[in-house]
Amino acid sequence: MQERFAADRNLGKLVKWLRILGYDTLSERGDADRDFLRRAAEDGRIVLTRNRDLARRVQPASLVFVAADRVETQLGEVLNALNIAPDPARRMSRCLHCNVPLDAVTKAAVEGLVPAYVSGTQPRFRRCPCCGKIFWPGTHPRRAEEYLRTRVPALRSPLS
Numbered sequence: 001m002q003e004r005f006a007a008d009r010n011l012g013k014l015v016k017w018l019r020i021l022g023y024d025t026l027s028e029r030g031d032a033d034r035d036f037l038r039r040a041a042e043d044g045r046i047v048l049t050r051n052r053d054l055a056r057r058v059q060p061a062s063l064v065f066v067a068a069d070r071v072e073t074q075l076g077e078v079l080n081a082l083n084i085a086p087d088p089a090r091r092m093s094r095c096l097h098c099n100v101p102l103d104a105v106t107k108a109a110v111e112g113l114v115p116a117y118v119s120g121t122q123p124r125f126r127r128c129p130c131c132g133k134i135f136w137p138g139t140h141p142r143r144a145e146e147y148l149r150t151r152v153p154a155l156r157s158p159l160s
């Protein structure tokens with residue numbers, strides 16, 4: 001089963017990137033506290049935190065302490081710590097804002113909702129059932145892919 005995460009409020013950019021990669025990732029509004037840890041544990045989520053004290057108190061198997069400041073390095077830290085590689089097929093399958101899986105929608109369904117040049121060139125669309133935002137392969141993945149490949153060490157090697 002794919003890993004699921006719960007991140008503290010200091011890791012907003014990392015949350016977005018994990019969702020781009022397809023990971024179910026909750027963002028905690030406050031600092032990581034006892035309640036947050038309990039909910040994450042009940043939910044089977046791995047806690048991501050910048051709180052070093054918290055990291056000392058929790059079993060390493062269910063928590064990753066994120067030390068880096070830059071998001072691409074943070075992403076590398078998490079993937080390396082857990083020894084996981086994202087499944088390329090899952091990329092862009094989840095809303096960046098709502099963290100819910102996107103629905104596949106037809107080109108006809110998005111007619112008038114996306115720019116004409118987009119509906120003319122893109123074959124596949126996905127829509128968030130929660131916020132209604134429409135995503136397509138060109139939304140940002142090309143730059144995202146390049147960014148990930150060049151900046152995140154864990155993604156440089158071919159996925160096994």
Ligand SMILES: [Zn+2]
Pocket residue numbers: 095096097098099128129130131132133
């Ligand atoms: Zn959404």
